[in-house]
C-alpha cells in the first residue's frame with residue numbers, strides 16, 4: 001500500500017472534477033469507516049477470501065470505542081452469553097489475554113482495543129487507508145461505482161463492486177442519495193452528544209474508601225468486591241454523590257449540567273486512572289452540523305477542565321490528578337438512520353421479535369438519553385424462554401442503492417430501537433454480517449437485496465458466531 005501511495009500523486013485539487021480523476025485504488029469490497037461495525041465488516045469479508053479496502057477518515061481503527069473513549073462494551077444480556085459474532089469473541093479473547101488478572105469483563109483500555117483491532121484486520125488481509133474521508137459518490141443507475149475521498153493532497157477516487165457504510169452517520173449512503181431518518185419522530189432531535197475523558201494520577205485508595213463510606217454501592221463504590229471503582233449521578237435517580245455535586249453547583253464550582261449525567265469508572269490495566277462518560281450536552285445533538293461539533297469540542301474541554309478542578313476540591317485522591325485523554329472525536333449516540341429493506345421498530349425490540357435470517361440477538365434495554373426520560377431503560381419483555389429480540393439481515397440492505405450495505409448505529413431502525421441496537425457488540429455483529437454478505441454476493445453474482453438473510457447468518461455460524 002505505501003509504495004502504491006508514493007507512486008501515485010495525481011490527486012485532484014479544488015479545480016479538478018473528481019469524476020474525471022484516474023482511479024487511485026480499487027477493491028472488490030470497499031468499507032467506509034473503520035469503527036465497531038466497519039472494521040468487523042472488513043475483516044469478515046477478507047476472511048471469506050475477498051479483496052477488501054477499509055477507508056477511514058481518522059488515523060486509527062475502532063471509531064467511537066477508541067477515539068471517543070467509549071467503554072465498556074455492553075453485553076447483549078441474553079442468557080448463555082456472549083451470543084456474539086465470531087470476530088467479537090476473538091477480539092474479546094485478545095483483550096482479556098492482554099489484561100490478564102487486571103481484567104474487567106467486557107472492558108478494555110481503548111488504546112489497546114484499537115491496536116488489537118488493527119492487528120486482527122492486518123492478519124485477515126484487509127487493506128487499510130487512513131486519513132481519507134469519503135466526501136463524494138459516483139452513482140450510476142442506482143449503483144455506486146466509485147467514491148471520492150478527501151486526502152491531505154486533494155481528492156482521490158476509489159472504485160469497488162460492493163460498498164459498506166460503516167461511518168456511523170450513514171455518510172456514504174447519504175452522499176449517494178439514500179433516504180434516511182434522524183432523531184425523535186416527533187421533534188427530530190437526536191440523542192445528546194458527549195465528550196468523554198480520562199484522568200490519571202488518582203490515588204484510588206482514599207477515593208474508594210470515600211465512595212464506600214457513602215453507603216450507596218449502586219452509585220458509589222470502590223470496586224473491592226469486583227467490577228471496578230464506580231460513581232454515578234444522573235438526573236432521574238437519587239445518588240449519595242448528588243449532595244456533593246449540588247453543593248459545588250451552589251458555590252459556583254460546577255455547572256448544573258454536570259449533574260444531569262455523570263459516571264466514573266475504572267479502566268483495566270490503568271492503575272491510577274479513572275474514565276468518565278461525560279460531559280453530555282442536551283443542547284448539542286446534531287452530529288452532522290459542523291458548528292455544533294465545534295461547540296461540542298470547545299465547550300466539552302472547558303467542562304472537563306472545570307470538572308477536574310471540582311474533583312480536586314471535593315474528592316479525596318485527586319491532589320496529583322491530571323487529564324490524560326480527551327476524546328479525539330465527538331461521542332455520537334445517534335445521527336442518521338438509513339432507509340433499508342426492513343426498519344427495526346420499538347415494537348420489535350420491546351416485543352422480542354424473532355426473524356428468520358437474524359444477524360444479531362440482543363436484550364439490551366432501550367437507552368434514550370435526554371428530555372424528561374433521561375435514561376428510559378425500558379426492558380424488553382415477552383418470551384421468557386427466549387428473552388431477546390433479533391436484528392434481521394434486511395436492516396442492513398440499502399433500500400435505495402443496489403450495491404450498498406450499511407452496518408453499525410446508522411442501520412434501518414426507528415429512534416427507540418436504535419437506542420438499544422447501537423451497543424458495540426451488536427455493531428460488531430452487524431459489521432460481520434455486512435462483510436459476510438458482501439463476500440457471498442460476489443461469490444454468487446448477486447446483489448445484497450437478493451440474498452436470503454438465513455444464508456448470511458448460516459455462514460456466520462459456520463465460522464463460529466453463536467446465535468441460537
Ligand SMILES: Cc1cc2nc3c(=O)[nH]c(=O)nc-3n(C[C@H](O)[C@H](O)[C@H](O)COP(=O)(O)OP(=O)(O)OC[C@H]3O[C@@H](n4cnc5c(N)ncnc54)[C@H](O)[C@@H]3O)c2cc1C
Pocket residue numbers: 032033034035036037038055056057058061062063064065068070071072073074132133134135166167168169171172194196277330331332333407408409410422423424425427
Ligand atoms: C457517549 C457514548 C457512550 C456510549 N456508551 C456505550 C457503552 O458503554 N457500551 C457500548 O457498547 N456502547 C456504547 N455506546 C454506543 C457505541 O459506542 C456506538 O454506538 C458504536 O461504537 C457505534 O459503532 P459504529 O461502527 O456504528 O460507529 P463508530 O464506531 O463511530 O465508527 C464510525 C467510523 O467511521 C469513520 N468515519 C465517519 N465518517 C467517515 C467518512 N466520511 N469517511 C471515512 N470514515 C468515516 C469514523 O472516523 C469512525 O472510525 C456509547 C456511545 C456514545 C457516543
